[in-house]
Amino acid sequence: MAETGTPNAARPAERPSRPRVGLFVTCLVDLMRPSIGFAAVKLLEQAGCIVEVPEQTCCGQPAYNSGDRETTRAIALRTIAAFEGYDYVVAPSGSCAGMIRAHYHELFADDPNLARRADELSSRTYELLNFLVDVLNFDDFGAEFDGEVTYHDSCSGLRELGIKAQPRRLLAGVKGLKLVEMAENEVCCGFGGTFAVKYGEISNSIVEKKTANVSASGAGTLLAGDLGCLMNMAGKLSREGKPVQVRHIAEVLAGMTDTPPIAAAPPKGRG
Structure with a gap:
């Protein structure tokens, strides 16, 4: 796909042969529809990834949309720490991936170090379908x-x-x-x-x-x-x-x- 200027246009220069992916499960999937998480794991593994699910909480979007920046920052810091070290972070949700990619930076605009860490996480974070097609170029699951x-x-x-x-x-x-x-x-x-x-x-x-x-x-x-x-x-x-x-x-x-x-x-x- 051609570069569009959207946040997901940025990607690491080189992709590992077997990327280590941290799955961001999302709150709703965890609590209401775990089968989506298991499906995401199956697809990512079929596409050649090593998938891990680190301990995690919310992406912070409900607090962010309600104007509670202090709570959002605290949640974002936990997310940044939880997903450090992975080649990619993938979420079966455009809203959660979008929260990390499009909004984490502004939460830490007053702290260069934290802003750098937020940007680093954002650059590795993708929505599931975007990741499978645009990063892995994989679209044949035999379904x-x-x-x-x-x-x-x-x-x-x-x-x-x-x-x-x-x-x-x-x-x-x-x-x-x-x-x-x-x-x-x-x-x-x-x-x-x-x-x-x-x-x-x-x-x-x-x-x-x-x-x-x-x-x-x-x-x-x-x-x-x-x-x-x-x-x-x-x-x-x-x-x-x-x-x-x-x-x-x-x-x-x-x-x-x-x-x-x-x-x-x-x-x-x-x-």
């Missing part, structure tokens, strides 16, 4: 998926990191899968982290338009690269009674679709 899917371009990944072509290149290699583009696929789903909490009525209005476009596409499955967006859209689709399955793209690429879709009712006899 199969029988059915039509539509794809939502999450705001942070698209606008902060320039992630648009990468998921489509990866999906093009999945045997049996047909991508059907929904209308306004680049428009926000209404989640926005704390935005959905602060402005619930506006958030609901936005996601209502999104689910209408999802349904109108005719696809049986909705994919995206950010769990927050997926949970928001899956919840709305479920409440509307629309029979669309919702999954993270990593689960499809890794062939790990035995797990029930997001927001699906638990199997009978459970829960």
Whole structure:
């Protein structure tokens, strides 16, 4: 991919033959959908990486979006320390990767040493799909998926990191899968982290338009690269009674679709 001027355009000059990757799992994946983390590990290992998961916490985005810079700095310092020494840091989330790449520097602008460490981490941090395609140039995972899917371009990944072509290149290699583009696929789903909490009525209005476009596409499955967006859209689709399955793209690429879709009712006899 040509240089775009986005934060993810910068990359180390030389790539190790077997990169040592620190997986930034993300809070939502850890607490709500661990299968995405396992899928990310499988994809990265299949692409030739050594994957490790250091002890970690949040990227700091909720505190940052709420204006709490002191808490955000404390969280960012823990993240910087946790991921020192890795060739790359990879997150299955455009919003978390975007937080590190686009916003960590300003947190430490008054401290040259900490700003340098933040910049160093930022230069090694990538969203999963961006890393697989643009850094590793790997897009053939031998995956199969029988059915039509539509794809939502999450705001942070698209606008902060320039992630648009990468998921489509990866999906093009999945045997049996047909991508059907929904209308306004680049428009926000209404989640926005704390935005959905602060402005619930506006958030609901936005996601209502999104689910209408999802349904109108005719696809049986909705994919995206950010769990927050997926949970928001899956919840709305479920409440509307629309029979669309919702999954993270990593689960499809890794062939790990035995797990029930997001927001699906638990199997009978459970829960």
